[in-house]
Amino acid sequence: MRMLVAGGTGHVGSRLTARLRELGHDVVVGSRRDGFDPVTGAGVGDTVRGADVVVDVLNSPEMAAAAATAFFRGTTERLLAAELSTGVRHHVLLSVVGADRALANGYYVGKVAQEDAVREGEVPFTIVRATQFHDFVPTIADWLTVDGTVQATGTLLQPVAVEDVVDLLAEVAQGAPLQDTVDLAGPDRYRLDDLLRATLADRSDPREVVTVDGAALGAESADALVPLGAHRRGGRRYPVAGVPVAGGAAGTAA
Structure with missing residues (x-):
């Protein structure tokens, strides 16, 4: 199949591009340096033309809700319009587990708006939601x-390896549109304070981790950023030993 990876030179996109090519697919990399700019719309139609599947792993540093929404919804609507006019059969979006339960975080507000645009569009879709990456x-x-x-x-938090995210994105991109969301998380669930304490110690970082009350990262509750129901489970464990496991991470292996 011919696949377009929008954001194909980024942290996830470069790995996904390599994986799809290993699997024998004809992969087009969507990046600004190749004349593809979904922020302005420049080159989007030409780049999308001929693709069977578009995988959107575009990312933005915007943390303010209005700016994040403008980026994520705007780029998605431009992609979907081009896909609809060129006959793309499947739009795959990478999003975030619990984004709709962490709306005090402007980035997540943007991701929810992006998911809404995909659901409201006419291109068949699958949304893959992942938890926070190990290296994040x-x-x-x-x-x-x-x-x-x-x-x-x-x-x-139930952090996941980016390699597991790539594995699932590649699997989904090769399959039929689900018209639904698939959640992916790592195999183990941790308290954020325990996770950071062990991570900094492993890196010989002298900063002290002090436990404070409340939630973090814009979450509305302590469990807002982990899957609350059925989900796929990555097989790669967090690469730091000694983090106490909080439990409750059952799921289907990815």
Whole structure:
């Protein structure tokens, strides 16, 4: 099949492009350096033309709700319009588990708006929602650092390896549209404070992690960012030993 990976030079997209090519697919990389800009619409129609499947792994650093929504919904609507006019059979979107339960976080507001655009569109779709990536955990510590101390809550996280995300995206892209959402999480569930404490120790980072009350990352409750029902479970464990497991991570192996 001919597949377009929108955001194909990024953290997920570059790995997904390589995986799909290993599987024998004709993969087009959608990136600005190749004349593909879904923010402005430039080159989108020409790049999409001929694709059977479009996988959208575009990302943005925007954290304000209005800016994140403008990026995620806007790029998605431009992609979908081009797909509809060129006969794309399947739109696959990468989103975030619990985004709709963490709406104090502007980035997640944008992702929810993006999911809405996909559901409202006419192109058959599958939405893959993943939990936070393993390699994103140190960034969370940086976000929560105040005066040299990491102030973390007991919010639950179930981090997943980016390789497991790529595996599932490739599987979904090769299959029929589900017209539904598939959740993916790692095999183990942790408290955020425990996870950060062990991660920083493993990196010989001297910052102290202090446990504070409340939720984190815009979550509405302690379990807002983990799957609450049926989900796929990645097989790669978090690569730091000694993190106490919080439990409750049952799911179907990816």
